[in-house]
Amino acid sequence: MFPETTHAVQNQAEPRVNINEFRTNTPLVEAVAAYVPDAATTTLDEIGAHVGAETFQGAAETVNIHTPVLHTHDRWGRRIDDVEFHPAYHDIMRESLSYGTHSFGWTHAGGSAERAARFSLFAQIEPGHACPVSMTHAAVPALMGTELEDFWVPKLTSTVYDPRLIDPAEKQAATFGMAMTEKQGGSDVRANTTVATPDGDHYLLTGHKWFCSAPQSDAFLVLAHLPEGLSCFLVPRVLPGGDRNPFFIQRLKNKLGNKSNASSEIELHGTHGWLVGEPGGGVRAIIEMVARTRLDCVIGSTAGMRQAVAEASWHASGRAAFGNTLIDQPLMRSVLADLQLEAEAATWTMMHLAAAHDDDSADGQAFRRIATAIAKYWICKRGPAHAYEALECLGGNGYTEDFPLARRYREQPVLAIWEGSGNVIVLDVLRAMGREPHSVTALTTFLEGALGVHANYDARYEALKPRVQDTMKTLASHDASAVAALQRAGRVLVEDLAVMLQAAILIHHAPTEIAESFARARLGGDRGMQYGALPDGVAIDALIERA
Template sequence: MTLHTSSTTTHTSSTAPQPAIIAGGPAVTHEVRNQSAPRRDVDEYALDRALQEAVGRYAPGASAEELHRIGRLVGSAEFQRDARLANVHGPVLNTHDQWGNRVDEVEFHPAYHRIIADSLQAGTHSLAWTRPGPGANAERAARFMLFSQVEPGHACPVSMTHAVVPSLQADPALAEFWLPKVTAADYDPRLVDPAEKSAVTFGMAMTEKQGGSDVRANTTYAVPLDGASAGLAEASGASTSGSGGASAGGLHLITGHKWFCSAPQSDAFLVLAQLPEGVSCFLVPRVLPGGERNPFRIQRLKDKLGNRSNASSEVEFAGTVGWLLGEPGRGVRTIIEMVSRTRLDCILGSTAGMRQSVAEAAWHVRHRAAFGATLVDQPLMRSVIADLQLEAEAATWTALHIAAAHDGDDDDAGDFRRLATAVAKYWICKRGPEHAYEALECLGGNGYTEAFPLARRYREQPVMAVWEGSGNVIVLDVLRALGREPRSAKAFLGFLETGLGRYADFDRAYEALAASLQEALQAVTGGDRQDMARLQGGGRVLVERMALLLQAAILIESAPAEVAASFVAARLGPERGREYGALPAGVDIDALVERA
């Protein structure tokens, strides 16, 4: 992609612009005044101080050159145009070709292909696996966030392709074939035999209309490929391990209907289906070894509120070939690490959206005047921008802290991220839509139009809260973890203790949370139904408090002191406000506005 490097001209404003008059004619009404300059041809990484500092803290060996290259790429006018086009001209389903043959293909605007190709070639899906070690996941997170900041829809298949790696490792034969293609920094959209491709993408199909998040209620079922059906495997080449899977002993035929299948254009999917032993996980390719299309009936694409550039679908399996991945009846355990990784990417995506929102709002108010002064100099507006930046800062530092926790293989890191990922996913993703709305309002009427990116962002943010577990599902998951994995609660509290002794508001909030967690542990281990009902009824309160203290502890440990102190005062202090901009004393508004 060619980047324009011309500088952007700043539009200056006078407080009382006068209309230009043509001699003998009417006033000229279409001279543009008091509007912000276009926010394009910028380096998004260079402008994001919080992300730069967090990368320095959690991935000190990261390639600054590459991050700045990505920052200039996604900040370019061409990339922004492609982001708009990919959403205006969303994916189209073609179920049949012109001769009536069933093809089940999803057609995308060329802009979408350019964006996802740039993203995958930058390793947003693979860096953590191809260059493992301290900082790998944090650097990968930063790259992923920069792309998602400008065009988030493509991040869905990128995220799933990244997250599938631990699940694939459950079967050495499948991993040997698929992992090199999954982690290749390239993009090949052709729907052909995966043996002919150097790079592939993955999706998943778990939920069904009658069960939703309750995947154990799934009715999709699988049967072993017995002798009577072996001809299918032999004809397609599916019985050979070298062309895409394990031996024929792992082959099954799958029948069922999935209510949500993400990114149906992908090369392969992890699919949950019932075996006599229980819910099991299967690897289902779109194209079988040898080139024959696997029965994969895309019934329709979902007409979604946002996330328009990404194809989400309903699919039907009718004798669809799949390879058993992991043990029979242990499908949830096999796929759970993929779910955990995509939950992390929900945090990253919401955080990237917050950065886009506050960056656009801050840019606008620095160029727009009203009531005798530039908007950024108006005290009320400064409070709003500062609060939006404070939320984005907390999300950024938390996102990279949790990403870095995925670098460690020790039990302590695993225990911490078990709760921290779920808690942060709940809170940051829920904060996203309101944050986008408040930023949109800073632009006034412009923010509500499709000509500016914040209307699209406002529609986009809720998907992160819904995907991979909506709010109640996450709360129940946290409560379940407290009962089944008490070490995770100990690790979580242990980290929060690192923030003690510096801010009285934090210390008081910590003591209250520690007491609440003790009560929660007693409820989940005691087995009393009334205690559990009370605990679930107040579950959101508990998880919210856990999230705020987690963010505060991370900021206290790693962020600039003015950011940490401001967050403690604004989110944990007795005068905390409800709406953005309702800030108490003790918040360093000037520093936050400057960082925005």
């Protein structure tokens, strides 16, 4: 008889569940204390325990397996355009909104940084639902100061969740989506062909939108042309009185990731919309909304980095190979420390930017204008590679859909694409440098405040400063060939600005050993290309402990 040893499960890490995801995220705890000293940490603890619970993690897995289903017609052939979700999705949305992940920054003065922490904790475990949460949050500034504010903003900031498609006047709460891009234009929204014609106190829209996120929402911000130019409209799914607005969902997108969230193509045909802002002022109307959703892309990517390194270090703590626990193997320690260093920098940057969105001084607005774009480019682009390296730490387990890092690896790219892919963001940074020089002054002033602490930082700043000055001069010259050359090299400049921004934030606010480790690992010339190829002097033990 052979002993049935193959049926015993050995040398596998226990499931990483029932862990407080806030309290165990040391850099987030520290950043909350630094930027929001009066934060409701008991609530953040409550959220951390809730999203770390086995039941919530199970729900997150469920909604990514049982994905949204579109029903265009009922059994009698009537058009219904209904998106069906698993009940667990509605539970997650209800729980997330109840903690103000969409509204805390609007309902509490100076609440943007605490809202970022709350939002990141939910997005860490289930990122798909974060899309309608983010859009609901970002729609508020577009409506402020308009005739639509009094009716819609209280519903957008309510912590109630009501998924029923009924007359908005009968609802306490509402969620918003957006429909900006079209198949022939993408990010070039001025190429849109959707048009609007007056109809009494509002307009009728006709056109086709290539990406409409969260089509189950109560209303949408939509771009369409008027004779005065591209304009922004609020388009409800249900009209006052209860009739359905002509809003035809053509299909749901079959996406690489973001599976729990419904994204769609829609057709508008005589669809009722209410003007937001001035005729021809569509871009101006959505500019603050774009800034907020770009910030949420940073938060979402950062949340993904935290999930990735937490899962990787947990696995390495519970798995042995070649005579030792993985987390005690020198090479693995270098990889995990580097992954944690990336997550640290992203976390502190996320919180710094969120706090900056509550600074309405001229300098504060100028700083966040350029810094948000720079961070969006860099952190969101770092996300997929970071997720992959963490996935590899789990070996074959990581490559299966039974573990969350395969899902995270598929999720991270959307955050780099959404609200401006890499090239669009680089062009936007250059546009800010050319048209809003005050933004560059605010950024360089902040960078200069971190000088004198680390030699690597000082050397990189001295090399970067004349390049920034030359860029400003070239942009001011309007020399077409010189500007084209700048664009070709634009990614290099934005990458350098991004790592310097992160380093400065860490030097200003993070523990000394973390800031020094980042300066050595990201600003020196003696590191390799992959995670784990670290120079001497990095605080590996401290980073492992924080992971």
